[in-house]
Amino acid sequence: MKLTELAILYQEKLSALYDEDEIQSLFLIALEDVLNYKKTDYILNKQELVPDTALLKLNNILLGLAKGTPIQYIIGRTEFYGLKFKVNSSVLIPRPETEELVKWILERCQSTAVSGQDSQVVNLNSKVVNILDIGTGSGCIAIALKKHLPKAYVSAVDVSSAALSTAKDNGILNEVGVSFIEDDILDYKETYPVKFDIIVSNPPYIKEDEKPEMHENVLANEPHTALFVSNEKPLIFYEAIADFALLHLKKDGQLFFEINANLGRETIRMLDLKGFTDIRLRLDMQGKERMILAIKP
Template sequence: MKTIQHCFDYVRHHLGNLYSPSEVRQIAFALVGEAASLSLAEMLINKDTKLSDIQVKKIESFTNRMQNGEPLQYILGSTDFCGLHFEVNQNTLIPRPETSELVDWIVRENKLPNPQIIDIGTGSGCIAISLKSMISSAKITAIDISCEALEVARRNAERNAASIRFIEADILNESEKIGGTYDIIVSNPPYIRECEKGQMERNVVDYEPHKALFVPDGKPLLFYEVISRFGTERLNPNGRIFFEINQLFGREVCDMLKYLGYKDIELKKDFYQNDRMVCATLYKSQQN
């Protein structure tokens, strides 16, 4: 039987050529902890504790999956985002740190006591649920085209005690299924062009849902235009729209919003100094 330390060494040996030493150390703790149901403190204190054959086989299987490029979050079945714990699987994108900046921006900018918010393309529900945790009085609707993703989002809402109205709808073709008006629209829609696949990490292209990632090469603003037009009909007076964007098309998104009548358009960089977020306001006098 192998000890916890033996399993740490096994993970480091097999993944050491794929990740930095600090990353491999974190991965080893995560995989061993998941397989053996142990906390970090328990593993550190009990390195000489022997694990069962079943636990060791799990660790070996997890390690093999990582060698094949599967994201750690999918192997663990969960990830943390904005201080909350979320289930994720291959029906949902893995939440990125940059998206937490979008959530923080919305929370800072919101001045309404009971905002009506809609999250379009909610995936795991990470944006909607995080907003609900930070603005408890908000009334939040979250939509997605994928019923499988919505199943995950509903479980995440229950896990985090967040009351969210979920709707299965395709924003490109079924906006009439979405009732109500809103003070805030937020969306992190598909925005990566098909031609950019070759520049992306293998674990993203091979494992994360393409429907949530990619748009046709000739239509990089497809979702932004549809959602922005939806906003001209459904935003309340002085309502605001927040997008996460492809860093290559920040100016084009801003120009499109301006053309549709939005004002106070702000393009914001993420902590990697890439254009990543846009906010705009639709004043009452500009609404149809």
């Protein structure tokens, strides 16, 4: 079978699940995984015959996609902030919006940043920074920050031992030293003697009544404990992490959240009531209210 014929087969078999552009993107990811081909390589070689062993692998990927399995889980990896990460069903697949959160943190660390009090100026890149990532999952946030802030001390917490095992593998894969801790932020048992300059979290924030809006592939494959919260307490993790931050952030320390785009005002109000200052809301690339920064007074 020629590459161009295989591309047509992908379109035919996946048309019920994805649009044409998505299928082409999935096909190119499969080609890169199996043949190490980029898009240009495909264009130049689309009439070549696919070797039997490669064809078998590409067909197996197609079968998985047709069942609704995300390609990242099928090939066992993804990219985040220019780095490679192992992923499996114990962790969420990192999203582009979360890359924007990492970029915001790095901007604050690598430039002179004004803290909650306009008269005080802090350049976090001029000193050793202590960072804590809560609910780390695959470790994508913590590892990306450590990779770009090699002098920083970065710790990462998750309640799932399976997720932490994957995160540790990703730390080794990306050659960074991150301290991984198994703990439940809703009832944490660890002692955290160090005061942090930055606490960041992308906790579960999708309400149960928002499930119908989710893609079926996500519902069927990604860990629900990392996605969903009850309708009655949608900010349960944010409140717990904010309380934790009040105890464990340094004065003028920074708290970053990725948030539910429908709960921006509620999250800001909660942080304000707890005494945080200089609360800033940032939109993601789709124009949705997705990130919040707050300063510990």
